[in-house]
Amino acid sequence: MRSLSLPVALTMGEPGGIGPDITLASWLRRFDETLPAFYVIADPGLLAARAERLKLQVPIRVCTADEALSVFSNALPVVPLDREISDEPGELRSANGPAVIASIDRAVDDIRQGKAAAVVTNPIHKKALYDAGFDYPGHTEYLGALSARFGIASARPVMLLAGPDLHVVPVTVHIPLKDVPGTLSRELIAETGRIVAADLKKRFGIEAPRLALCGLNPHAGEGGTIGREDMEIIAPAVADLRAEGIDASGPYSADTLFHARARTTYDCALAMYHDQALIPIKTIAFDSAVNVTLGLPFVRTSPDHGTALSLAGTGKARPDSLEAALRLAAALSDPHSVD
Ligand SMILES: NC(=O)c1ccc[n+]([C@@H]2O[C@H](COP(=O)([O-])OP(=O)(O)OC[C@H]3O[C@@H](n4cnc5c(N)ncnc54)[C@H](O)[C@@H]3O)[C@@H](O)[C@H]2O)c1
Numbered sequence: 001m002r003s004l005s006l007p008v009a010l011t012m013g014e015p016g017g018i019g020p021d022i023t024l025a026s027w028l029r030r031f032d033e034t035l036p037a038f039y040v041i042a043d044p045g046l047l048a049a050r051a052e053r054l055k056l057q058v059p060i061r062v063c064t065a066d067e068a069l070s071v072f073s074n075a076l077p078v079v080p081l082d083r084e085i086s087d088e089p090g091e092l093r094s095a096n097g098p099a100v101i102a103s104i105d106r107a108v109d110d111i112r113q114g115k116a117a118a119v120v121t122n123p124i125h126k127k128a129l130y131d132a133g134f135d136y137p138g139h140t141e142y143l144g145a146l147s148a149r150f151g152i153a154s155a156r157p158v159m160l161l162a163g164p165d166l167h168v169v170p171v172t173v174h175i176p177l178k179d180v181p182g183t184l185s186r187e188l189i190a191e192t193g194r195i196v197a198a199d200l201k202k203r204f205g206i207e208a209p210r211l212a213l214c215g216l217n218p219h220a221g222e223g224g225t226i227g228r229e230d231m232e233i234i235a236p237a238v239a240d241l242r243a244e245g246i247d248a249s250g251p252y253s254a255d256t257l258f259h260a261r262a263r264t265t266y267d268c269a270l271a272m273y274h275d276q277a278l279i280p281i282k283t284i285a286f287d288s289a290v291n292v293t294l295g296l297p298f299v300r301t302s303p304d305h306g307t308a309l310s311l312a313g314t315g316k317a318r319p320d321s322l323e324a325a326l327r328l329a330a331a332l333s334d335p336h337s338v339d
């Protein structure tokens with residue numbers, strides 16, 4: 001992956017979470033040639049304090065994004081935020097909210113300015129950001145809004161969870177379960193399918209992506225006797241996608257779409273709500289799955305986990321998913337290397 005001519009920009013994430021921990025651990029694995037060089041946009045003091053608490057020998061080097069490649073092999077490149085962080089591992093401090101957001105903004109601007117190959121985001125704590133006035137459901141929607149800086153305001157971001165044996169997309173995401181039926185529409189499902197098909201082809205090199213759509217109701221509605229959304233919303237969306245030449249099928253009973261043999265029949269499953277997608281992927285690939293935002297004018301990945309506050313500063317947080325996110329960001333930025 002060292003073939004990348006630019007470093008990956010890694011955001012700070014929630015300072016009280018495990019983002020600093022897994023960032024330090026990933027840098028310590030820097031001689032693994034499959035990992036791209038990266039820099040983290042954060043408060044240098046936060047990283048230094050976490051390294052000391054974890055007793056990790058990680059030299060911290062404050063530098064610019066342009067210097068990151070030359071620094072990476074000897075020290076963790078940190079592009080400093082112009083805001084101090086006060087942190088205690090495991091503690092949420094809403095005063096840190098603006099700095100968490102500023103790190104994301106800076107990473108996107110570095111992409112826009114051609115200083116970074118891709119953005120990888122450390123986990124944020126959504127409620128902490130909501131309490132600090134962040135009015136987006138999460139990174140995915142916020143990055144879509146930031147895409148306007150690229151002059152592509154129409155970017156409609158889609159959340160893909162990519163694991164070694166499963167790609168899955170939740171059509172609806174961070175909304176209460178009770179609101180899912182009313183949010184689902186033929187148009188939303190078809191639009192999501194179009195974006196997924198286009199990016200699986202463009203970014204993942206899958207020439208004719210096969211999309212399998214989950215039903216919403218048990219047994220995909222049992223012919224309309226256990227709910228009507230499957231027949232009246234999802235099936236028409238499948239028909240629309242097929243009419244446009246996209247290899248979509250379903251709606252299928254979701255409870256038999258994720259076992260090993262079923263997973264060989266499609267390239268990406270479209271689930272109707274968050275946990276219908278994330279339970280299977282995090283069950284079979286928690287340490288290797290990656291959150292990829294499709295539909296953006298740049299590459300963004302993230303570990304598939306959150307802030308794991310109880311693990312921050314304990315040495316128990318695993319960096320595997322962050323490292324998988326770094327590798328995939330590099331691979332998607334260098335399309336010739338996507339396997
Ligand atoms: N991409 C993101 O920024 C992202 C992703 C998921 C959750 N979150 C946020 O994180 C916060 C906590 O969410 P949650 O508790 O649902 O999920 P979580 O992933 O933080 O924790 C779930 C469980 O997995 C464990 N875990 C998580 N990451 C681990 C790692 N790297 N190594 C070892 N164990 C790990 C945790 O200890 C916990 O037991 C919420 O605010 C949520 O919104 C953010």
Ligand SMILES: N[C@H](C(=O)O)[C@H](O)COP(=O)(O)O
Nearest residue numbers: 138139140141291302304305
């Ligand atoms: N739903 C994702 C997960 O559970 O991993 C995560 O919250 C993604 O949210 P972002 O839009 O902040 O990446």
